[in-house]
Amino acid sequence: MERLSIHDPPPAAAQQSQQQPPQQQQQNLGPASMVTQGPPQLPPQMFTTAAQLLDLTDKKLVLVLRDGRKLVGVLRSWDQFANLVLQDTVERLYAGSLYADIPRGIFIVRGENVLLLGEIDLDREDDVPPNIQQAPFEEVYALKKKEDSERQTSDKKRHGNLQKLGFEAEHSGETLLF
Amino acid sequence: MLFFSFFKTLTNQTVTIELKNDIRIRGTLKSVDQYLNIKLDDVDVLDLDKYPHLSSVKNMFIRGSVVRYVMLPRSEVDVGLLEDATRREAANQAGKAR
Numbered sequence: 001m002e003r004l005s006i007h008d009p010p011p012a013a014a015q016q017s018q019q020q021p022p023q024q025q026q027q028n029l030g031p032a033s034m035v036t037q038g039p040p041q042l043p044p045q046m047f048t049t050a051a052q053l054l055d056l057t058d059k060k061l062v063l064v065l066r067d068g069r070k071l072v073g074v075l076r077s078w079d080q081f082a083n084l085v086l087q088d089t090v091e092r093l094y095a096g097s098l099y100a101d102i103p104r105g106i107f108i109v110r111g112e113n114v115l116l117l118g119e120i121d122l123d124r125e126d127d128v129p130p131n132i133q134q135a136p137f138e139e140v141y142a143l144k145k146k147e148d149s150e151r152q153t154s155d156k157k158r159h160g161n162l163q164k165l166g167f168e169a170e171h172s173g174e175t176l177l178f
Numbered sequence: 179m180l181f182f183s184f185f186k187t188l189t190n191q192t193v194t195i196e197l198k199n200d201i202r203i204r205g206t207l208k209s210v211d212q213y214l215n216i217k218l219d220d221v222d223v224l225d226l227d228k229y230p231h232l233s234s235v236k237n238m239f240i241r242g243s244v245v246r247y248v249m250l251p252r253s254e255v256d257v258g259l260l261e262d263a264t265r266r267e268a269a270n271q272a273g274k275a276r
Contacts, residue, residue, distance in 0.1 A: 129227070
């Protein structure tokens with residue numbers, strides 16, 4: 001699936017109907033008529049979560065979670081909800097201009113907590129931005145805690161101000177950090 | 179399914195995605211799926227200084243649920259066609275409900 005390109009012929013219709021449940025096919029019918037007027041399309045099996053994650057399997061990735069954690073590890077398994085298994089995972093803590101690595105091991109991550117998965121360019125992996133330095137974990141952790149509490153205070157203040165104006169803060173129901 | 183089909187027509191275009199945590203990422207749209215999860219190639223993170231963890235990332239998978247905006251090249255969007263498709267989809271939905 002990785003090597004499929006726009007020049008490949010679409011799969012035979014018979015093959016397709018075997019793969020897809022009939023209901024799903026029916027749903028595809030409406031909008032598909034719009035698609036056929038455009039340029040040639042990639043085969044439909046390219047457009048599944050599975051196909052997207054297949055390319056990333058066994059690669060070194062950075063996984064950013066909804067709570068702001070950054071995990072660096074090798075993607076070993078996944079499913080259609082983007083539930084993930086990462087091996088040899090290292091948690092990377094960033095604070096100010098410092099970072100620290102904490103070895104963690106194997107992670108099974110529930111899909112809803114995934115923000116993004118980035119493939120690390122192994123050629124550029126060691127080019128840490130010049131303004132960032134590695135530091136001992138304790139130091140980075142202390143700095144991060146301080147930064148987090150400062151951000152919490154300012155977020156609270158902003159939230160309060162917005163509420164006075166009649167706005168509900170954007171994602172007040174869930175935490176989303178970076 | 180309309181926006182799924184719509185994004186499929188935009189594959190290989192350069193788009194800018196803003197996430198709900200304010201990160202903006204420009205890249206080539208490689209793939210999209212039914213949840214509007216998006217795969218980007220040759221990514222370029224705007225304001226990279228603030229997000230050092232993305233500095234050596236070349237392509238990424240973004241979960242659809244954390245996307246706030248997708249900024250598209252104006253020339254690649256056929257608004258008329260999209261309007262038609264929207265009406266057709268709405269008509270289909272109304273037909274189903276009856």
